[in-house]
Amino acid sequence: MNVKKTALYQLHKNHNARFVEFAGYSMPIQYSEGIVKEHNITRNKSGIFDVSHMGQLFIKYNDDITDKLQEILPTDLKNLKINQSKYSFLMKENGGIYDDLIITKMKDQYMIILNAACKQNDLQIIKNKLNNQNLDMNNDLSLIAIQGPESKTILENVVSNISKLKFMNGEKFSFKNNEIYITRSGYTGEDGFEISLPNKVAISFAEELILKGSTLIGLGARDTLRLEAGLCLYGHDINENTSPVEANLKWAISKNRINDNFIGSKKIKKQIEEGVSKLRVGIKPETRVIARESTKIFDEKDNEIGKVTSGTFGPSVNASIAMGYISNSHSKTDTKIFLEVRGKKVPANVCDLPFYKKSYVKGEANV
Amino acid sequence: MSDTKFSKEHEWITLDGEVGTIGITKHATEMLGDIVFAELPEKGSNVEKDGTAGVVESTKAASDVYTPVSGEVVEINQSIVDDPSKINADPEGGAWFFKLKLKNKSELDTLMNKEEYDKFAKETST
Numbered sequence: 471m472n473v474k475k476t477a478l479y480q481l482h483k484n485h486n487a488r489f490v491e492f493a494g495y496s497m498p499i500q501y502s503e504g505i506v507k508e509h510n511i512t513r514n515k516s517g518i519f520d521v522s523h524m525g526q527l528f529i530k531y532n533d534d535i536t537d538k539l540q541e542i543l544p545t546d547l548k549n550l551k552i553n554q555s556k557y558s559f560l561m562k563e564n565g566g567i568y569d570d571l572i573i574t575k576m577k578d579q580y581m582i583i584l585n586a587a588c589k590q591n592d593l594q595i596i597k598n599k600l601n602n603q604n605l606d607m608n609n610d611l612s613l614i615a616i617q618g619p620e621s622k623t624i625l626e627n628v629v630s631n632i633s634k635l636k637f638m639n640g641e642k643f644s645f646k647n648n649e650i651y652i653t654r655s656g657y658t659g660e661d662g663f664e665i666s667l668p669n670k671v672a673i674s675f676a677e678e679l680i681l682k683g684s685t686l687i688g689l690g691a692r693d694t695l696r697l698e699a700g701l702c703l704y705g706h707d708i709n710e711n712t713s714p715v716e717a718n719l720k721w722a723i724s725k726n727r728i729n730d731n732f733i734g735s736k737k738i739k740k741q742i743e744e745g746v747s748k749l750r751v752g753i754k755p756e757t758r759v760i761a762r763e764s765t766k767i768f769d770e771k772d773n774e775i776g777k778v779t780s781g782t783f784g785p786s787v788n789a790s791i792a793m794g795y796i797s798n799s800h801s802k803t804d805t806k807i808f809l810e811v812r813g814k815k816v817p818a819n820v821c822d823l824p825f826y827k828k829s830y831v832k833g834e835a836n837v
Numbered sequence: 838m839s840d841t842k843f844s845k846e847h848e849w850i851t852l853d854g855e856v857g858t859i860g861i862t863k864h865a866t867e868m869l870g871d872i873v874f875a876e877l878p879e880k881g882s883n884v885e886k887d888g889t890a891g892v893v894e895s896t897k898a899a900s901d902v903y904t905p906v907s908g909e910v911v912e913i914n915q916s917i918v919d920d921p922s923k924i925n926a927d928p929e930g931g932a933w934f935f936k937l938k939l940k941n942k943s944e945l946d947t948l949m950n951k952e953e954y955d956k957f958a959k960e961t962s963t
């Protein structure tokens with residue numbers, strides 16, 4: 471299979487990107503600055519992320535579209551306001567997750583942002599559910615995220631009036647006479663925006679952002695940023711065999727839908743009522759040792775009680791950090807655990823997420 | 838550093854009497870990216886040529902550090918354990934890893950000189 475390229479590929483190349491294959495796409499893992507510097511630039515100033523490999527699915531409204539979507543997503547779409555976004559899951563019968571996604575209720579259609587590795591499978595599932603109607607996986611669009619404290623000012627210099635957007639809300643704007651759609655969202659734990667725009671203006675848009683003071687950031691720093699923010703990476707921290715309840719993402723299931731019917735709802739309801747046997751938690755090793763994915767977790771009596779699903783070094787917290795699933799009886803904050811790294815048991819503690827405090831902006835109503 | 842020898846695993850060694858100082862090459866650090874963790878052998882332990890003698894981790898992955906020659910570890914550089922970013926900053930100078938009392942000096946003959954290593958590094962990097 472040919473490795474795909476995003477519309478920003480040449481720009482990455484011009485900025486000395488080191489490429490890696492990710493979900494069938496050649497994506498920048500880092501640029502010449504390196505992961506730690508790119509991470510810090512995003513936390514302290516502003517970073518640009520090419521996330522065009524993700525799926526942008528548009529579904530035109532008709533009479534029963536909301537009901538049908540509510541059968542596969544545990545989110546209250548009926549009370550979603552126009553231009554509002556929600557984090558949700560494409561649910562599996564066993565209560566597991568086919569994909570995690572962001573759904574936005576636009577004026578005349580839903581927009582769903584899907585993970586690159588899952589998007590084709592997701593499309594099949596959604597197509598089957600909706601009997602093929604009015605579905606458009608738009609490959610003529612790019613997706614650019616700009617994240618970090620200075621991003622608002624920088625983006626405002628390129629597209630006027632974006633500052634009015636509230637967190638998890640979007641709106642149509644224009645760039646060089648092209649319609650673009652911007653939401654105030656992201657996956658770094660920072661204030662930021664995600665811009666859906668035509669491929670043909672993607673490079674010039676990113677170049678404008680660079681000119682106004684932002685910097686291209688690779689997937690390497692995206693991973694350390696999202697892990698510090700306690701956010702899940704699909705295929706690692708959540709998958710077809712983890713439920714939103716086990717993943718500690720119960721908050722993303724709308725309260726008025728818990729007793730409703732959706733795929734996997736029986737299992738979810740049971741788990742909420744009776745509890746779960748394993749739970750996703752934050753893990754902080756006591757040393758700088760990094761506990762990578764699949765590292766085994768033990769209790770003080772040397773019983774295996776879980777596995778790490780993501781682990782790295784968090785530059786902003788200057789410590790080794792990890793997430794993983796652990797037996798519910800050991801999931802309380804500050805529980806002492808041990809991680810088996812290269813044959814040695816490294817002491818660690820269960821901790822609250824996120825590792826790095828979020829600074830999302832709720833919106834400036836008076837601007 | 839004309840007396841410096843290099844291994845195919847991207848370690849360097851300089852000799853001062855019976856004691857060799859070992860670290861990883863600048864080329865290795867460029868391949869690894871930002872190093873955020875380092876583990877060194879214990880002082881007093883014996884290591885065998887081409888055996889594992891430590892670990893470095895970047896934000897992306899872990900890599901073993903091998904010793905290019907056999908010997909007894911007589912000193913370790915604790916400062917790179919405390920601040921692994923020093924390895925990226927000065928890999929072929931202040932950020933040495935450990936010092937060995939060599940068991941068999943002739944093992945040095947199996948290693949590359951600077952010119953040979955530079956060529957090797959260039960050919961093997963993708």
